Amino acid sequence: MTAVLFDMDGVILEGPRTHPQVYADAADAALDDLGVDPTPSQRRDFREHDHERIRRHCRDLEIDLAQFWKQKETHASSGTHDRLRSGERGTYDDIDAIHELGERTAIGLVTNNRHETAEFVADYYGFEFDVVRGRDPTVKGYERRKPDPSYIEEAFEALDVTSGIYVGDSVTDVTAGHAAGLETAFLRRPHNREQSVDATHDLASLTELASLLESDGSS
Template sequence: MPQPILFDMDGVLLEGPGTHPQVYADAADAALDELEADPTPTQRADLRRNDLENVADHCEALGIDPARFWQLKERYASQGTHDRLRAGERGLYDDIDAIEALAERTTVGLVTNNRHETAEFVADYVGIDFEVVRGRDPTLEGYRRRKPEPDYIEEALDELGSSEGLYVGDSIKDVTAGLAAGLETAFLRRSHNRGLDRPAEATLELESLAALTDIV
């Protein structure tokens, strides 16, 4: 069987390069409410962003556990993301049916910097038979291990029992992480990255996921 193909999620399956900032803002507010914290406007603004240094400092000042705050924020962010998908506020790319076709020929997986809970939701939502799904852990350390670090890709490969394959992503950090994990890489063009130069280290440049069906 051909080598496995692993796919990034945001900008590859889901339209747009990442989670909408308002999702994180709402998630932070919900976490603060649950923890009965009363932040200043500056603290609230910082905690709405994924800035780990400020999270630790502000949580200490507010007398709340930063690990607990982060876990709650991640949970509420996943809920907000899932609601937006169900409501059609964030769409899917038209060419992801190519991944379903590829799943009939080889092993396919989903590896993303997005939250693991959301990765599992999206895999089920799109109905593709991914052999492995890996997103970031809902912890401060899990956030630090995101791409361009190769950790989550390596964990997916370990689960598949493979050390070779192809990683498909839409950003430079995807190419960097894939290479660090020992994979070939494909840089996928989308509307949000048209102005970027092709990463020199990328094995392939794709105008559509459909092009993979002619390669594999």
């Protein structure tokens, strides 16, 4: 059986990534939680993801890096979930194809986004994924993001299948999918129409996946 593993941002959720304001607000909230008042330039760095800079500022402000990181990730997750609940961020209109595919084969969700948000999305939109894997709320977890194949490998190993296809909307998805030993499917969305990639399959819509499984005879 061929499993199909999906990226989340730009595949299910509209737009290629989390809005930067979500991380800015999350960093501010985490700094509030920890009771520190950084300089404007430190605050700018806290709102981004450069952990060497963040590590230095944490040391200067005498706060724990791991604690800050986790708090920021938690706030970013609730900010993201609010945006999804309010409809401020939507989903693509072909995602029903994922539900249908799930009735035929093993499906999974593997994203660079936070694990908490991956689980929220799976649950909120009622997907029956056999495995869900997002990044851990740690610096180390952040470093394991694609193009590192390890989250895809972990998810794939959790499924009892012999082959798999990783579906994504970015070059890093294709790199990571191949590095994990899977076929890849590059999904065309408005933000990546012109991108040239070396994926196994090129898809105009998620609805094309069903025939892909039929044509290789492995479903």
